[in-house]
Amino acid sequence: MEQFYHFLTLAGLAFYWILVAGVTLRVVLKRRAVSVSLAWLMIIYLIPFVGLIGYVLFGELNLGRKRAERAKEMLAPFTQWFSQLDDCHAHAPEHFGRHIYRIDELCNNRLGLPALSGNTLHLQRTPQEILNSVIDDIESAQHEIRMMFYIWHPGGLADAVGAALIRAAQRGVDVKLLLDSAGSPRFFRSPWLGQMQEAGIDVIQALEVSPWRIFLRRLDLRQHRKIIVIDNTVAYTGSMNMVDPAFFKQDSGVGQWVDIMVRLTGPTVNVLSAIHCWDWEVETGKREFPPLPECKLSPDQAQHPVQVVPSGPGMPEHLISQVLTLAINQANQSVRITTPYFVPSNDLLETLKMTAQRGIRVELIIPHKNDSLMVQWASRAFYTELMLAGVKIFEFYGGLLHTKSVVIDEQFCLVGTVNMDMRSLWLNFEVTLAVDDEDFTKEMYELQQGYMNQSHPVVLQDWAERPFYYRFLERTFYLFNPLL
Incomplete structure (x- = not known):
């Protein structure tokens, strides 16, 4: 009997490692961001069984x-x-104005959908x-x-x-x-x-x-x-x-x-x-x-042209992400963003840093407290890197700031359902409006200014003195950022 249980244990371990090997191959061969693949491999190897089940449930874009x-x-x-x-x-x-012209080109070529x-x-x-x-x-x-x-x-x-x-x-x-x-x-x-x-x-x-x-x-x-x-x-x-x-x-x-x-x-x-x-x-x-x-x-x-930008399974991949990057790259003076969930992809992170580094005023307004603690800590893992590049960060104290908006040069804006995280930009069914209407955009900019008036700026020198356990939690949840 003891030999039988010993055999079952070895067989179970062998089966488990065959599954791990199979899923590892699937992760490696699947075309996606390297950071996402590495995060999944970390979870699979560090959390036995749970990591495998997690990948089966959440690892791939499976609509049914x-x-x-x-x-x-x-x-x-x-x-x-x-x-x-x-x-x-x-x-x-x-x-069309210069901001929406290129976005119309992109959406028209990828989805046949023009700005109107x-x-x-x-x-x-x-x-x-x-x-x-x-x-x-x-x-x-x-x-x-x-x-x-x-x-x-x-x-x-x-x-x-x-x-x-x-x-x-x-x-x-x-x-x-x-x-x-x-x-x-x-x-x-x-x-x-x-x-x-x-x-x-x-x-x-x-x-x-x-x-x-x-x-x-x-x-x-x-x-x-x-x-x-x-x-x-x-x-x-x-x-x-x-x-x-x-x-x-x-x-x-x-x-x-x-x-x-x-x-x-x-x-x-x-x-x-x-x-x-x-x-x-x-x-x-x-x-x-x-x-x-x-x-x-x-x-x-x-005129007031508006480009509707939808995304989700079945539609052209990463369309909203492309529109966001295109809009930010066209900025000549300022970029101001409000979002409740800020866990950017590496591409978006580099776009924001580069925009600030070329002398554009980049301001990010996010809630001080979030209904997702994992997202809250993961967001803060990006603060130092962004501030060193020149991005100004403000934490909103007036509630859970859930408005998703981007204002470019106080002339053009994006507004809709999209958060600044990979779940919104890569996965969910979302929609945003690209609006080339200067009066409407000024209203949006003034609204964002009202949010800033209820916010505290994050100061790099003060941030560098935060407790060690803050840094530990930030780095821990940062490892999971491609999955949040």
Whole structure:
């Protein structure tokens, strides 16, 4: 009997090391950033068994067979729909500013998606302003409402939005609601799901979390977009989930979440509607396209070109990351960034350092306290390197600064759902707007200045005197930064 157990032990060890060897080969042969491969190898070898399971669950971009097949088949027809926008008057690259011109080239060549002029944009800064505006637009809806969020958390004004949607559905408006399964568990356990379905609202769980599928699809691949489209005439996107901050994560110790949304009218609305159609088809297999926008512009109408930049499985890889790098590299005077989660790739890190080193003012505003301690410590691992290059870092003390924004030269900006981490830039379904509208950009810059007024600058000399255990935690979580 003892010999039998001895044999089982040896056989188990042999099987384990065969698995380790196989996964090691997979990691080495998989084309990706070297830092990501090294981080996975470290985890696999330093944390026996758990590292292997972690790689199976989170190591590769696995959307699931059905969704992956759909996404692959969808690219050509959606690219064809996008490419029709090239022929409308709203696509006028000869009138584009220098910042958006190159971004239009990139997105047009990779996805067939051009920047479009003739938009109006309104920056909404408070949850009350945002949610009341959404309710008013829902009450005015006549035909169709499309909504998509990572988080829907019942409570406060979010419930008023839900009630407005139910009333809209009861008067015959077609309402489609797509919510991420992992981000909105409280909604799916609440009475709101049944009430909405009873009213005729089509509610779909995106990337459903199920114990039966944990080895079939990557669990941390999430639907992170925030989009509302009403009658293909009004749209919203930005950083805010469908939550009332006064009723959301009150016990997390980071304060209320601080967010923005952008309310749009004009041809870009139809593009955001098409992005919702893309995600709807990924989940349901049902294909719909919005109508092509009215693209006639009067000669005296302001241009205000906007480039919608989507990313995620099935779409051209790293498109938002490329747009971000291209925008920062075009800066002549200043770059100011707000982000809740700052764990940059090596490429983005070098871009920020090089921009500061060529004399551009680079300012980074991030929350002092974060709802993810791992991200908080990993972010701080980059402080010294950035400050030595000339980047100015500010820690925000007014809550969890969740706004995702980049302002270039006080003339051009990026705003949307994208965090400055590799999960957002490489993995999740995300969307950002590249906006060539100087008045709107000045509003965004002033908002960022307000955030800076509630922040403390990180001083290099003081930072160098931080305790040893700070440095230990920073370096520990820095090793995991490609996976955060």
